Amino acid sequence: xxxxxxxxxxxxxxxxxxxxxxxxxxxxxxxxxxxxxxxxxxxxxxxxxxxxxxxxxxxxxxxxxxxxxxxxxxxxxxxxxxxxxxxxxxxxxxxxxxxxxxxxxxxxxxxxxxxxxxxxxxxxxxxxxxxxxxxxxxxxxxxxxxxxxxxxxxxxxxxxxxxxxxxxxxxxxxxxxxxxxxxxxxxxxxxxxxxxxxxxxxxxxxxxxxxxxxxxxxxxxxxxxxxxxxxxxxxxxxxxxxxxxxxxxxxxxxxxxxxxxxxxxxxxxxxxxxxxxxxxxxxxxxxxxxxxxxxxxxxxxxxxxxxxxxxxxx
Amino acid sequence: xxxxxxxxxxxxxxxxxxxxxxxxxxxxxxxxxxxxxxxxxxxxxxxxxxxxxxxxxxxxxxxxxxxxxxxxxxxxxxxxxxxxxxxxxxxxxxxxxxxxxxxxxxxxxxxxxxxxxxxxxxxxxxxxxxxxxxxxxxxxxxxxxxxxxxxxxxxxxxxxxxxxxxxxxxxxxxxxxxxxxxxxxxxxxxxxxxxxxxxxxxxxxxxxxxxxxxxxxxxxxxxxxxxxxxxxxxxxxxxxxxxxxxxxxxxxxxxxxxxxxxxxxxxxxxxxxxxxxxxxxxxxxxxxxxxxxxxxxxxxxxxxxxxxxxxxxxxxxxxxxxxxxxxxxxxxxxxxxxxxxxxxxxxxxxxxxxxxxxxxxxxxxxxxxxxxxxxxxxxxxxxxxxxxxxxxxxxxxxxxxxxxxxxxxxxxxxxxxxxxxxxxxxxxxxxxxxxxxxxxxxxxxxxxxxxxxxxxxxxxxxxxxxxxxxxxxxxxxxxxxxxxxxxxxxxxxxxxxxxxxxxxxxxxxxxxxxxxxxxxxxxxxxxxxxxxxxxxxxxxxxxxxxxxxxxxxxxxxxxxxxxxxxxxxxxxxxxxxxxxxxxxxxxxxxxx
Numbered sequence: 001x002x003x004x005x006x007x008x009x010x011x012x013x014x015x016x017x018x019x020x021x022x023x024x025x026x027x028x029x030x031x032x033x034x035x036x037x038x039x040x041x042x043x044x045x046x047x048x049x050x051x052x053x054x055x056x057x058x059x060x061x062x063x064x065x066x067x068x069x070x071x072x073x074x075x076x077x078x079x080x081x082x083x084x085x086x087x088x089x090x091x092x093x094x095x096x097x098x099x100x101x102x103x104x105x106x107x108x109x110x111x112x113x114x115x116x117x118x119x120x121x122x123x124x125x126x127x128x129x130x131x132x133x134x135x136x137x138x139x140x141x142x143x144x145x146x147x148x149x150x151x152x153x154x155x156x157x158x159x160x161x162x163x164x165x166x167x168x169x170x171x172x173x174x175x176x177x178x179x180x181x182x183x184x185x186x187x188x189x190x191x192x193x194x195x196x197x198x199x200x201x202x203x204x205x206x207x208x209x210x211x212x213x214x215x216x217x218x219x220x221x222x223x224x225x226x227x228x229x230x231x232x233x234x235x236x237x238x239x240x241x242x243x244x245x246x247x248x249x250x251x252x253x254x255x256x257x258x259x260x261x262x263x264x265x266x267x268x269x270x271x272x273x274x275x276x277x278x279x280x281x282x283x284x285x286x287x288x289x290x291x292x293x294x295x296x297x298x299x300x301x302x303x304x305x306x307x308x309x310x311x312x313x314x
Numbered sequence: 315x316x317x318x319x320x321x322x323x324x325x326x327x328x329x330x331x332x333x334x335x336x337x338x339x340x341x342x343x344x345x346x347x348x349x350x351x352x353x354x355x356x357x358x359x360x361x362x363x364x365x366x367x368x369x370x371x372x373x374x375x376x377x378x379x380x381x382x383x384x385x386x387x388x389x390x391x392x393x394x395x396x397x398x399x400x401x402x403x404x405x406x407x408x409x410x411x412x413x414x415x416x417x418x419x420x421x422x423x424x425x426x427x428x429x430x431x432x433x434x435x436x437x438x439x440x441x442x443x444x445x446x447x448x449x450x451x452x453x454x455x456x457x458x459x460x461x462x463x464x465x466x467x468x469x470x471x472x473x474x475x476x477x478x479x480x481x482x483x484x485x486x487x488x489x490x491x492x493x494x495x496x497x498x499x500x501x502x503x504x505x506x507x508x509x510x511x512x513x514x515x516x517x518x519x520x521x522x523x524x525x526x527x528x529x530x531x532x533x534x535x536x537x538x539x540x541x542x543x544x545x546x547x548x549x550x551x552x553x554x555x556x557x558x559x560x561x562x563x564x565x566x567x568x569x570x571x572x573x574x575x576x577x578x579x580x581x582x583x584x585x586x587x588x589x590x591x592x593x594x595x596x597x598x599x600x601x602x603x604x605x606x607x608x609x610x611x612x613x614x615x616x617x618x619x620x621x622x623x624x625x626x627x628x629x630x631x632x633x634x635x636x637x638x639x640x641x642x643x644x645x646x647x648x649x650x651x652x653x654x655x656x657x658x659x660x661x662x663x664x665x666x667x668x669x670x671x672x673x674x675x676x677x678x679x680x681x682x683x684x685x686x687x688x689x690x691x692x693x694x695x696x697x698x699x700x701x702x703x704x705x706x707x708x709x710x711x712x713x714x715x716x717x718x719x720x721x722x723x724x725x726x727x728x729x730x731x732x733x734x735x736x737x738x739x740x741x742x743x744x745x746x747x748x749x750x751x752x753x754x755x756x757x758x759x760x761x762x763x764x765x766x767x768x769x770x771x772x773x774x775x776x777x778x779x780x781x782x783x784x785x786x787x788x789x790x791x792x793x794x795x796x797x798x799x800x801x802x803x804x805x806x807x808x809x810x811x812x813x814x815x816x817x818x819x820x821x822x823x824x825x826x827x828x829x830x831x832x833x834x835x836x837x838x839x840x841x842x843x844x845x846x847x848x849x850x851x852x853x854x855x856x857x858x859x860x861x862x863x864x865x866x867x868x869x870x871x872x873x874x875x876x877x878x879x880x881x882x883x884x885x886x887x888x889x890x891x892x893x894x895x896x897x898x899x900x901x902x903x904x905x906x
Contacts, residue, residue: 034779034780034781034782034785035781035782035785036781037781038781038782038784038785038788039780039781039784040446040448041446041448042360042447042448042449042451043360043448043451043799043802043821044451044817044820044821045448045451045820046819046820047788047819047820049446049450050788052443052446052468053446056443056444056446084352085352085353085526085542086353086358086526087353087526087542092542095541095542096543151596154596154597154600155596155600158600159600159603159604162604165606166597166600166601166604166606167590167592167597167601168590169541169544169545171541259593259594260594260596260597261597262544262590262591262592262593262594262597263544264541264542264543264544264545264591268350268543268593269543272350272543275779275780276781277779277781
């Protein structure tokens with residue numbers, strides 16, 4: 001199958017998946033989502049006020065009609081306005097996604113690079129003191145909740161030692177990257193690196209025990225060349241899969257980090273929307289994440305081919 | 315040599331002149347909001363955080379005196395207090411002259427003066443169904459002709475802002491007569507709410523659909539910069555009139571200290587207010603500790619760190635940090651649904667069961683465990699500082715598990731073989747307590763379980779999201795709940811209406827419908843704040859206890875910490891913010 005046909009087929013397959021997501025989100029929200037009219041109406045609303053709000057939000061319409069509106073919103077990309085603040089949903093994503101990405105992209109990049117390097121190092125020294133120490137440390141580090149890292153890290157490094165600001169954000173990308181995002185990124189890495197190191201180490205060890213590595217060694221290739229060229233290339237497929245699986249999470253932000261460091265990201269916004277039963281934002285976030293997941297999978301398939309020419313599009 | 319000396323002197327002189335002529339450093343107040351704002355169209359907002367900013371951007375006709383306690387209404391946009399005639403049914407307001415909206419492109423470079431017609435337009439907006447105003451209840455059913463216009467708009471989908479409303483009569487450019495359907499001595503409080511800040515029609519129509527992003531008012535500040543849910547920067551409104559800080563401190567030493575610092579200064583003294591949304595209490599606390607914030611509202615979990623009893627810990631006091639501590643005009647109260655098949659009804663045994671449940675609640679333990687000491691026992695439905703309060707009131711429902719158990723024994727709630735009590739007819743008895751999913755509510759669940767265990771009554775928990783709790787409450791489906799109410803305005807009526815029969819399905823969560831109680835309450839509505847009305851309130855409070863409808867438990871204490879360089883701050887029970895009435899000692903502040 002050629003690339004165009006493959007792409008066309010995969011995109012076509014996304015439609016039923018998306019429809020499933022849409023249906024699930026819609027049913028879940030109507031089942032457990034809560035009725036926002038009671039909050040929006042204020043402290044002293046009467047049944048008429050509630051009815052008026054429900055009418056304006058469209059939640060008094062038949063379910064099938066609401067579902068059709070949802071589908072139309074997905075097709076047009078216009079999810080309307082937030083029920084709580086009346087801000088256009090598109091504007092919310094446009095303005096809040098940037099800060100989240102400033103936080104999460106460096107985190108993803110650093111996590112991947114550091115985890116691969118460390119995993120290669122310890123895999124090459126399998127069974128050594130360094131390997132065992134790092135594995136035990138990883139287990140301990142990943143057993144501690146992000147919340148603990150944030151609370152302790154913010155207190156020690158920002159407040160006590162004064163190395164970083166306690167919180168804050170600005171309009172200046174460089175300042176955000178070099179000042180405000182540094183501590184949140186480091187704290188986020190504390191939690192995310194350890195599992196990746198363990199996972200990548202396993203991938204690499206799987207490859208190291210393969211026959212082609214023994215052959216390469218018999219041919220006299222250096223360990224460095226075997227690891228960096230042959231092993232890493234073959235271990236790259238599961239590593240890339242793992243990295244790509246993390247991409248859709250960029251759209252949902254890092255709620256705890258954003259909240260503690262007062263970063264105006266999309267994670268905070270989505271959690272607020274859930275608390276307020278702000279369905280337009282929840283709908284948009286769910287659809288975007290589902291779409292990003294499907295696209296990340298597609299990208300993964302394309303990258304597999306690039307990494308390993310033996311992989312065929314089917 | 316002389317040349318060198320001359321040059322040196324010349325440079326010195328230059329430096330001196332530059333220093334003398336340079337503008338004084340900007341006074342910037344750094345604050346936090348514990349929850350994100352929701353937009354700045356006053357008619358559409360209801361939360362306290364947003365109101366604190368709107369209080370500075372917009373001006374209502376009236377406001378509250380900064381220092382007077384109990385709080386006292388004073389004019390804001392009005393030139394004087396309104397003339398009230400016809401037994402509280404006719405209100406004559408005269409506006410100050412020369413009050414201008416902050417500059418905005420909508421005004422095309424012209425200064426735009428506030429007129430009586432703007433007040434009419436502002437009041438009309440509350441009844442426009444499109445605005446879904448959470449605070450329309452303050453005018454709903456009150457102004458002659460206004461409700462009818464809202465009703466018509468609901469049918470036609472169009473609100474006629476050009477319609478003539480009999481109850482809103484513009485006598486001249488600066489004079490407005492408001493006629494009410496019935497006597498309402500509290501109408502003045504409605505006109506003091508930040509949500510009732512006056513807006514200009516051309517601004518609202520010019521930014522139709524996005525009015526929340528374009529707040530144009532007459533307040534001391536305007537919104538200079540806004541990053542939603544993150545940062546708001548207020549700067550002096552260049553059109554703000556000349557106003558002088560002039561408040562009577564009375565005999566209160568703290569007020570006298572503030573008056574000595576502020577009396578005679580022009581308003582506002584602070585050039586710029588930067589407000590950051592910081593949702594986590596730890597982040598705000600650490601920022602305050604580093605001097606990045608000038609003031610914070612002390613969150614409950616940090617009270618044990620910052621306070622010893624009602625005072626600042628010495629380590630903070632030595633740094634010059636000040637504590638302002640006031641009792642909020644609020645109550646936390648348990649209520650039981652009077653229409654519930656198990657707990658409701660007016661039979662003797664049902665009333666006894668409800669009273670026993672209330673008597674098993676240990677309020678002191680709740681203050682200690684839940685509020686970390688930052689609340690006080692208050693048994694009266696009207697909290698201290700609010701007109702109609704009775705600080706000496708003695709409750710019939712104070713914590714007394716022994717008496718509660720004896721009451722249940724007497725009424726036939728015998729214990730079954732499982733050790734739990736049964737209903738007098740032998741049916742199983744369980745009490746379902748409704749609460750939200752928050753961590754504090756989980757602690758409250760534990761407290762309620764302990765209380766019911768004291769009575770050997772089976773406890774059931776109903777966990778709902780907050781909107782669902784409100785829905786269940788308004789549909790009379792909640793069995794028992796701990797709720798809270800904070801004053802919209804400082805009058806007892808704002809609290810007593812919580813049990814008014816016709817407010818069932820609105821905010822009478824107990825669904826209490828008692829004709830005797832309702833008649834007494836209606837009588838209070840015809841009376842101004844007076845001993846006669848207080849006596850009626852006393853009867854109403856007693857009936858609520860006797861009938862086992864509600865138990866008022868606590869009143870929250872508000873603690874505000876401010877840095878040594880903050881001048882003139884006094885926490886106000888009703889005003890959501892007082893930034894324009896404060897000052898900063900810029901020379902002591904660590905940030906520019």
